[in-house]
Amino acid sequence: MRRPVIAGNWKMNKMSRESVDTATDLLPLVASVQGVDVVVAPVFTALAPVAKALEGSTIQLAAQDCFWEDAGAFTGEVSPAMLADIGCSHVIIGHSERRQYFGETDETVNRKVRAALQSGLIVIVCIGETLDERESGTTFAVLERQATEGLAGLRAGDMNRVIIAYEPVWAIGTGKTASDSQAQEAHAFIRSTVASCIDQTTADAVRILYGGSVKPDNISGLMGQPDIDGALVGGASLDADSFARIVRYAL
Ligand code: PGA
Numbered sequence: 001m002r003r004p005v006i007a008g009n010w011k012m013n014k015m016s017r018e019s020v021d022t023a024t025d026l027l028p029l030v031a032s033v034q035g036v037d038v039v040v041a042p043v044f045t046a047l048a049p050v051a052k053a054l055e056g057s058t059i060q061l062a063a064q065d066c067f068w069e070d071a072g073a074f075t076g077e078v079s080p081a082m083l084a085d086i087g088c089s090h091v092i093i094g095h096s097e098r099r100q101y102f103g104e105t106d107e108t109v110n111r112k113v114r115a116a117l118q119s120g121l122i123v124i125v126c127i128g129e130t131l132d133e134r135e136s137g138t139t140f141a142v143l144e145r146q147a148t149e150g151l152a153g154l155r156a157g158d159m160n161r162v163i164i165a166y167e168p169v170w171a172i173g174t175g176k177t178a179s180d181s182q183a184q185e186a187h188a189f190i191r192s193t194v195a196s197c198i199d200q201t202t203a204d205a206v207r208i209l210y211g212g213s214v215k216p217d218n219i220s221g222l223m224g225q226p227d228i229d230g231a232l233v234g235g236a237s238l239d240a241d242s243f244a245r246i247v248r249y250a251l
Contacts, residue, residue: 002207004223005163005230006247007039007062007124008237009092009211019046022240023053029244030059036230038247039090039124040237044078051087062090062124065098068108068115080112080119090122092232094150096169106149113150113162122161124232125150126211127190131170140189147193156202159194164208165232166190171212173234180221183210187227216245223250 014022019042030038041062042050051061067077083091093116094109109125116123127146129139147164154162166186168178178186187208195203210222211232222228230250237243 002205002229003035003037004250005037005039005207005209006243006250007041007090007092007165007209007230007232008243009041009062009064009095009232009234010043010238011064011097011234012043013238014042014046016046016049019043020049020053022238023050023059025240026059026244027054027057029240030247031057033247033251036247036250040243041090041092047083047088048086054087060089061087062092063088064092064095066091066093066112066116066121068111070115070119080116080121083116084119084121088121090124090163091116092124092126092165094146095126096128096167096172100169106146109146109150110152114153117154117158117161122163124163124165124209126165126167126232128165128167128169128172128212134168134170139186143186143190144193147190148197151194151197154198156198159198159202159206162206163230164190164194164206165211166208167211167232169212173213175213177213177215177218177222178210180225183222184225184227187225191227214246216242216249219246219249 039060063083066080093112098104129142207229209230209232214231214233215236
């Protein structure tokens with residue numbers, strides 16, 4: 001049995017105070033929920049105060065990116081060790097917005113993934129095809145490349161701290177979710193890719209989240225699919241109430 005994960009990606013939203021408020025509002029709403037990992041990912045500047053607000057709770061904290069070096073002359077960057085130091089357990093890597101706007105490539109994703117694992121973090125590695133890629137029939141080739149190159153060099157033993165998020169770019173923030181069967185098809189394909197590049201046992205155990213316009217009213221259909229183990233939620237995670245409903249409906 002793979003334990004579901006519901007992660008909220010707040011992207012570049014909320015001032016520090018608002019992030020703490022949302023986290024605080026979320027606490028009682030998910031306190032009684034068992035059997036699902038709940039993760040929130042505020043902006044860098046809110047991580048430390050949110051970590052404090054979440055102390056003693058089961059809600060886990062993720063950063064939205066990291067660099068691959070531990071320390072040094074890398075102006076503007078934050079290392080995985082620094083994230084662990086302030087209480088992050090997770091880090092999102094390779095989100096399509098980073099690939100689209102900030103030049104993230106499969107190679108930089110891989111460097112970041114390996115560095116984050118070295119620092120003891122759990123990584124949420126995002127992959128997903130654009131609308132053009134889907135329409136030109138290259139979805140599987142893109143997913144295979146992103147998964148293989150993003151996870152290059154990892155061994156079976158590393159993979160219990162790797163979560164994969166399948167996020168079709170055309171479904172992010174558009175209100176257009178992949179259908180349950182489209183998502184299932186992609187998830188099954190990603191799982192088979194993990195089996196070929198690592199091994200079947202690892203593939204059976206790795207958690208694969210769906211992301212792209214997940215809402216309280218579409219989560220249960222998605223979670224009903226055999227290869228969907230949770231969700232990476234953007235817009236609908238900004239409100240504690242709607243995020244908590246997604247967490248509850250995921251079970
Ligand atoms: P969305 O974003 O839920 O707002 O579509 C998902 C994501 O980008 O992780």
